Amino acid sequence: MAESKTAQSNVPEFSVSDLAFSLKKTLEETFGHVRIRGELGRVTIPRSGHLYTNLKDEDASIDAVCWKGVLSKLSIKPEEGLEVIVTGRVSSYPASSKYQIIIESMELAGEGALLKMLEERRKKLAAEGLFAPERKQKLPFLPRTIGVVTSPTGAVIRDILHRLADRFPRDVLLWPVMVQGDGAAEQIAAAINGFQTLGDHGLPRPDVLIVGRGGGSLEDLMPFNEEIVVRAVADSTIPVISAVGHETDTTLIDYVADLRAPTPTGAAEMAVPRRGDLIAQIAESEGRMVGAVNRMLSDGHNKLEARSGRLGDPAKLLEVHTQKLDHIGDKIGRIFDSYLGLKKHKLIEFSAKLRDPSNLLREAAQRLERWDDQLKALTPRIVGNFEKRLEHAEKMLEAYSFENVLQRGFAVVQKADGTLITGAEQTTLGQQVQLRFKENKSVDATIGAGANVEKPPSKPKKSKEKKTDQHSLF
């Protein structure tokens, strides 16, 4: 104790302030430029805009501050739990003599850590559904205007324009942005959002957007991993093609974009079809169309031909028939001619045989005359002959006439009807008869006894009428 008292007296006495500022000076001189690896603790940014946090590892913790001016230039956005490497100086705050690290730059502690952070962010955004396939918009087949969000200088815009010129030159509207470093993400998001409402400014609203940058380190590509950019793309009603870095680089914008291009050149290829191909395609379509119609027409023609073939050519049909007609006509002509010839021949033959009618008449007249002469010569003979025969017949007649018998005193008995009664059996009792005497005189008589008993059927009236007839028979 005594020693310590002595020592106490020898030690110069500092004021609190002296010590506090002395400590601050010592810390700043000794740890004026340090790199510290640690995990970020709770991050707060009050209204002043400065960032307050702490860096820690398993066993220790140091407060850290990042002044507003530095904060805005950081390539990463400090978040609690990030494994970072901080460059800065150690200093203390004399009012409480608490020391802290004043951050001058901050980077993620190795790729693994960065990728881990990105993976967590990706999961979070995916859980919100921002990357869902059903959110993807279809790219227009042939955009009129293409909006590009990238740096105005550098290879990206040049590559895009070159490839567009090769394939199908289109109007291009570039929205120039910073593609890395402080504020890049905000600019990119603002550009994407700005394109949506371009129509409000009387400018053509693009039909498709390309958001991209060339290759770079993971840190360089970080703006395209920022949530603000991812959300701007998700909200875009214009289809977005992302084209960030090289094919192997994947940033979160690639998940949310409607189409991911491996390179800016690839993005231009996706944005427009190849004009030459289209010209060829249309020419091919036209060719096929013409071919199809021609085929159809020639098919129709062939069918028509086939059917009309079966119908037969009317001219040919006619020809055949005409020929037939000619043939028959000819034949008829010849037959007729020969028939006529034959008839003519016969006519000549017959007319040769025919004699002159006047001759015939003359001959007939001569014959008639001859016959007449002969007849005249015959007449006395024929007539004389007949006269002799007539005389003879008269004599015969006279000889046989019953008149002569009557002259000799016989009479004829006749029935009332004039029929002769030649036997007694022909008589009946009381029968009226006529007795005829010579010189055609007659008397009525009645049959008395001895007559046939049976009364013959009388034929009363007719007998008298027929008497003259009967008489004329004699």
Add this chain to the structure above:
Amino acid sequence: MPPRPLWLTLRGSKNRNDDEYMPAQPLEKLSFEDALTELETIVRDLETGKAPLEKSIEMYERGTALKKHCESKLRDAQAKIEKITVQQDGSVKTEPLDPEE
């Protein structure tokens, strides 16, 4: 629903069983892609010989018009390259871009 044969849709129709035809889409209003698609449908339908001959002639004429329409769209390939500038007041303008600068 399977696609209607083109010679039925050529004049446009509200539905499959509708006999009342509406005029075909005027060419001016047809996008390149739609015109190309219609042209290819015509080609296919003509090649399969689905349509009657008279209709085919009509389709052919439509196809020819579509082809011309597509070609005119393809000729229209003048590119205008511009960049956006945002003014102080937030308004947006364009100015020519020379990417080689």
